[in-house]
Amino acid sequence: MTRTVAAIVARTPDGPLEPGVVERREVGPRDVRIDVVWAGICHSDIHTVRGDWGAQTYPLAVGHEIAGVVAEVGAQVEGLAVGQRVGVGCMVGSCRDCANCRAGREQYCERGFTDTYGARDADGTITQGGYTASIVVDEHFVLSLPDVLPFEKVAPLLCAGITTYSPLRRWGAGPGVRVAVVGMGGLGHMAVKARGRHGSRRHRAVTDVLEAGRRAGLWCRRPSCDE
Ligand SMILES: [Zn+2]
Numbered sequence: 001m002t003r004t005v006a007a008i009v010a011r012t013p014d015g016p017l018e019p020g021v022v023e024r025r026e027v028g029p030r031d032v033r034i035d036v037v038w039a040g041i042c043h044s045d046i047h048t049v050r051g052d053w054g055a056q057t058y059p060l061a062v063g064h065e066i067a068g069v070v071a072e073v074g075a076q077v078e079g080l081a082v083g084q085r086v087g088v089g090c091m092v093g094s095c096r097d098c099a100n101c102r103a104g105r106e107q108y109c110e111r112g113f114t115d116t117y118g119a120r121d122a123d124g125t126i127t128q129g130g131y132t133a134s135i136v137v138d139e140h141f142v143l144s145l146p147d148v149l150p151f152e153k154v155a156p157l158l159c160a161g162i163t164t165y166s167p168l169r170r171w172g173a174g175p176g177v178r179v180a181v182v183g184m185g186g187l188g189h190m191a192v193k194a195r196g197r198h199g200s201r202r203h204r205a206v207t208d209v210l211e212a213g214r215r216a217g218l219w220c221r222r223p224s225c226d227e
């Protein structure tokens with residue numbers, strides 16, 4: 001039996017967000033129900049609601065930077081317990097069987113991962129995000145949060161934070177490595193903050209990226225680009 005929970009929803013692509021409700025599935029054997037304490041705002045939320053990336057089903061609750069507390073666990077859940085502080089990011093499902101899923105790269109699931117909101121879930125319903133009182137998620141897509149991280153500070157790490165931390169980590173951007181961040185918005189400032197955590201306090205802002213690149217001896221490798 002589904003559970004009706006309070007939410008902030010979009011009812012149309014161009015209307016305001018307003019109070020409403022969404023339905024949550026019953027907690028399955030491997031699911032956890034999370035009472036949402038905090039949800040960050042991502043620009044993807046706005047693009048999705050506006051239909052910029054394709055038509056949506058309304059009402060729709062967005063939000064994929066979700067931090068909260070486990071309120072219920074399924075019978076087969078092993079790694080999470082009621083009362084635990086947890087987070088959910090941009091994914092709530094994938095096939096778990098393809099080569100990428102088996103390698104821990106569910107974001108590259110060959111059958112497509114399930115977005116936290118606005119996606120067709122395995123049971124045929126449309127996923128609803130974190131602008132809601134609670135959410136039910138497969139434990140595989142739930143992260144455990146350390147007690148030292150305040151909910152409001154950890155929530156934005158679950159999309160903007162990981163999106164910028166991941167390439168810094170992948171390309172070995174540790175102490176002493178110079179990096180360039182193009183764009184100082186919701187993601188770019190996260191990259192600068194992450195760099196600060198690694199001991200880099202020297203930053204220089206430029207307004208003409210191409211000119212700065214030329215001076216630094218960089219060039220564009222794209223065939224279509226003459227810079
Ligand atoms: Zn996002």
Ligand SMILES: [Zn+2]
Pocket residue numbers: 094095096097098099100101102106108109110111112
């Ligand atoms: Zn897969």
